[in-house]
Amino acid sequence: MPYPSQVNAETIVQAAASLIETHGADGVSLSAVGAALGVKAPSLYRYFDNKTALLRAVNQQTAARLTSALVEATEPEPDPAAKVMAMFRAYRAFAHAHPALYSLAYLSGSPELRVGEAVADQFGAAMQGVIAELVGAERALPVLRAVWALAHGFVALELAGLFERQGGAGLDAAYDEAVVLFVGGIRLG
Amino acid sequence: MPYPSQVNAETIVQAAASLIETHGADGVSLSAVGAALGVKAPSLYRYFDNKTALLRAVNQQTAARLTSALVEATEPEPDPAAKVMAMFRAYRAFAHAHPALYSLAYLSGSPELRVGEAVADQFGAAMQGVIAELVGAERALPVLRAVWALAHGFVALELAGLFERQGGAGLDAAYDEAVVLFVGGIRLG
DNA sequence: GTCTATAGAGCGATAGAC
DNA sequence: GTCTATCGCTCTATAGAC
Numbered sequence: 145m146p147y148p149s150q151v152n153a154e155t156i157v158q159a160a161a162s163l164i165e166t167h168g169a170d171g172v173s174l175s176a177v178g179a180a181l182g183v184k185a186p187s188l189y190r191y192f193d194n195k196t197a198l199l200r201a202v203n204q205q206t207a208a209r210l211t212s213a214l215v216e217a218t219e220p221e222p223d224p225a226a227k228v229m230a231m232f233r234a235y236r237a238f239a240h241a242h243p244a245l246y247s248l249a250y251l252s253g254s255p256e257l258r259v260g261e262a263v264a265d266q267f268g269a270a271m272q273g274v275i276a277e278l279v280g281a282e283r284a285l286p287v288l289r290a291v292w293a294l295a296h297g298f299v300a301l302e303l304a305g306l307f308e309r310q311g312g313a314g315l316d317a318a319y320d321e322a323v324v325l326f327v328g329g330i331r332l333g
Numbered sequence: 334m335p336y337p338s339q340v341n342a343e344t345i346v347q348a349a350a351s352l353i354e355t356h357g358a359d360g361v362s363l364s365a366v367g368a369a370l371g372v373k374a375p376s377l378y379r380y381f382d383n384k385t386a387l388l389r390a391v392n393q394q395t396a397a398r399l400t401s402a403l404v405e406a407t408e409p410e411p412d413p414a415a416k417v418m419a420m421f422r423a424y425r426a427f428a429h430a431h432p433a434l435y436s437l438a439y440l441s442g443s444p445e446l447r448v449g450e451a452v453a454d455q456f457g458a459a460m461q462g463v464i465a466e467l468v469g470a471e472r473a474l475p476v477l478r479a480v481w482a483l484a485h486g487f488v489a490l491e492l493a494g495l496f497e498r499q500g501g502a503g504l505d506a507a508y509d510e511a512v513v514l515f516v517g518g519i520r521l522g
Numbered sequence: 523g524t525c526t527a528t529a530g531a532g533c534g535a536t537a538g539a540c
Numbered sequence: 541g542t543c544t545a546t547c548g549c550t551c552t553a554t555a556g557a558c
Contacts, residue, residue: 151541173533186535187542195534243442251440253432253493289487289496290511294479297486304442307478322479329518340523362551375553376524384552 151183153191157201161245164202169248172199196256199248204259206242206249211266213238224277225327231274232295232323239299251300279330287330294326340370342380346390350434353391358437361388385445388437393448395431395438400455402427413466414516420463421484421512428488440489468519476519483515 159180163172174195175185192198217234218227239246248257268288275291276284298319301307307315348369352361363384364374381387406423407416428435437446457477464480465473487508490496496504 174535175533183541184543185533186537186544189535190541247442250493250495251442251489253436253440255494258494286507286510287514289490289507290483290514293486293490293511294483294515295486296490297482297484298478300440300489301478301482301485304439305444305447306439318475318478321475322482325476325479325518325521326483326515327518328521329514329516332514332517332521363553364551372523373525374551375526378553379523 151181151187151191153201155181156188156191156198157205160198160202161205164244164248165242168244169252174198199257200259202245203249203257206245207259207266209242210235210238210246210249211270214267215270218274224274227274228278228291228327229323231271232291232319235295236299236319239303243303246299247303250296251303290330291326294322298322340372340376340380342390344370345377345380345387346394349387349391350394353433353437354431357433358441363387388446389448391434392438392446395434396448396455398431399424399427399435399438400459403456404459407463413463416463417467417480417516418512420460421480421508424484425488425508428492432492435488436492439485440492479519480515483511487511 156177160172160177163176163180167176173185174188177198178185178188188198192201214231214234217230221227221230249259271291272284272288275288279287302315307318345366349361349366352365352369356365362374363377366387367374367377377387381390403420403423406419410416410419438448460481461473461477464477468476491504496507
């Protein structure tokens with residue numbers, strides 16, 4: 145952390161994100177973020193109006209990262225069913241890789257941290273195309289919601305530790321199995 | 334709030350639960366809970382070691398309430414498929430009726446608030462029987478997980494407001510549709 | 523069994539010097 | 541652009557009087 149401290153909005157978001165990943169969302173105070181950058185808390189107010197604005201920016205970044213991870217995962221796959229399967233896997237992989245960031249963006253119901261466009265539109269637009277290839281454009285929206293619900297629900301219960309009591313092992317297989325069950329249902333409908 | 338204040342563990346849990354329902358989980362301080370009972374914060378320490386213990390008790394109650402709501406909903410239904418459908422609907426109805434309590438118990442990943450037996454075992458045992466009637470005992474566990482994931486995921490995304498951007502209307506129908514898709518998949522498997 | 527008083531800590535945010 | 545200093549607030553938890 146050298147002297148011309150080179151602090152800007154981007155590095156602050158980055159530092160906050162790292163802190164959230166390592167110490168959880170509750171461990172993020174402005175002074176902690178500042179300390180990670182070699183700077184005191186009040187300095188951050190030059191770049192963000194308040195803490196909420198900073199966390200919103202973090203969520204925006206998380207949503208963008210998740211979306212591009214999904215796009216990257218689905219793109220190389222040849223057929224629609226494989227794309228959907230790849231999307232499911234990439235979704236869970238992202239949540240496992242960044243559980244605290246994922247939770248902050250998608251699990252906290254707090255309205256002030258919500259970033260509508262980034263979280264829902266961006267994500268929805270990218271994925272709806274993939275779904276439409278499988279089930280047709282007119283059924284894409286409800287199926288997208290169902291797909292999202294299944295993936296999010298599985299991951300959220302996992303992260304909350306609620307699957308552990310029934311034997312935590314074999315969750316990878318259980319996830320794939322749930323997806324296969326579901327994709328079977330989709331094709332029927 | 335009469336004078337022989339009649340405070341005990343049960344009334345404290347009750348007051349905390351009400352407070353959570355009306356003001357959200359963050360609005361629960363010990364002094365607020367005390368105030369709701371006509372008592373000061375330090376008095377509560379006669380009944381709970383600390384705040385965490387109180388919240389754990391609240392979660393335990395929430396889990397018990399959810400479980401019995403599901404049992405009550407499924408019992409009158411005649412065939413297995415109808416039972417599962419009723420279970421799905423009751424699950425969502427409970428989360429809608431008590432969103433903040435539901436979130437605290439099932440959405441917060443906080444390990445210290447976890448009540449393993451009550452949340453997972455109690456719930457799992459009650460529901461696994463219903464599922465087993467539909468798909469057989471040996472497939473009951475993975476299917477239960479998938480069912481739970483779908484219901485929880487849909488409800489969680491709803492509560493987080495993430496479905497609103499795509500048109501919040503019609504979520505009742507969307508949920509039923511997702512369930513039907515899924516139950517179709519279950520029967521195939 | 524409930525109270526007052528208080529310790530002790532952490533936080534977000536602002537004012538103003540440099 | 542970053543600092544020091546500080547305000548003001550909230551909260552958990554304890555000690556000890558009543």
